[in-house]
Amino acid sequence: MTKTENSTSTPNRDPALQALLDKQEITDVLNLYLRGADRADTDLIAAAYHPDAIEEHGGLYMGPADAYVAMMDEQLPHAKYMNHLCTNIIIELDGDKAHVESYILAYSRMKKDGEKFDSLTLARAVDRFERRDGAWKIAKRQLIWEWNNDMPCAETWGRGLITNDPSKLIRGKKKPDDLVYAAKG
Template identity: 45%
Template sequence: MYKNTIETVIAKQDIHDTIMRYARAIDRADGPLLHSCYWDDAIEEHGSSYTGPAHDYIDGAMERLMKGDVMMHLAGNIHVELEGDTAWVETYLLTFARFKKDGEDWDTLTGGRVFDKFTCRDGEWRIAHRKMAFDWNHDMPSSESWCVGLFNPEDPRMIMGRKGKDDLTYSRF
């Protein structure tokens, strides 16, 4: 039977923090923050869209992400198996994204799992290799009406999420 120690609890928290930092970085199109989740020699296998060096994937994605519309990654269950300075991590992921199709906005929900090989180097846990498993997807025409009109996105009191450093996540109030 596996028993946690202070060291394993700290390692798991560091890994969890990296996964949460990844979600924040990808959704805000924050390249430097996203780079900080991966080792320089890390590999990214992102389904049929990309396989190769993780940092090249990030650099290529930043321009698309800044031009893109809404995106949100929600991390769910996180299972960590520690083996010394290596951790095998499965994270359930729900992704919402908006894309253009034939000039119209489409919303897509994708459920899947991310499988990461984390390694600890000089006391720091980062992703060394990532693979994705896609479990389901639902695409639909966008029908955004802000809770059937309850919220008005044009109202100056509405704080709308943004890409980059103008998002509320980077401010202190």
């Protein structure tokens, strides 16, 4: 069996095509995980992991992924402004396993001691994905922190060039109130 062939791929499918499909499925898992974080939709986060998965969150948490998801279920609804971007995704397929590295750029608006500030952080996720029962999911995730930059909160919408009245803007919300959930209906 070659690195792109595996026991659950469609018989007689071109191995290069199967590899592309596998990589796209893994990329979708990564992106839906981050949608889950941004929209406080922990069902999406939980769906990214196998039931016995391990989460090592860069020194902040280490243990079963389901306990990590439960912790996020408590915290994420209170994180009003937060966005994650996944980039530089490198996927190395090895049968029904994949070694995946991705960069995660996270923005969040925070408040400490009454002062609002914006925080921009870059981390890398080093994941071991496994295909089980035909589905690619995370078996082990290790997060590595790269850098962080905190800055004063200065939401001026391009100093008024985007809008002078931000109350008219359609803003992102948490599940189920965000437009992405209404658009599915």
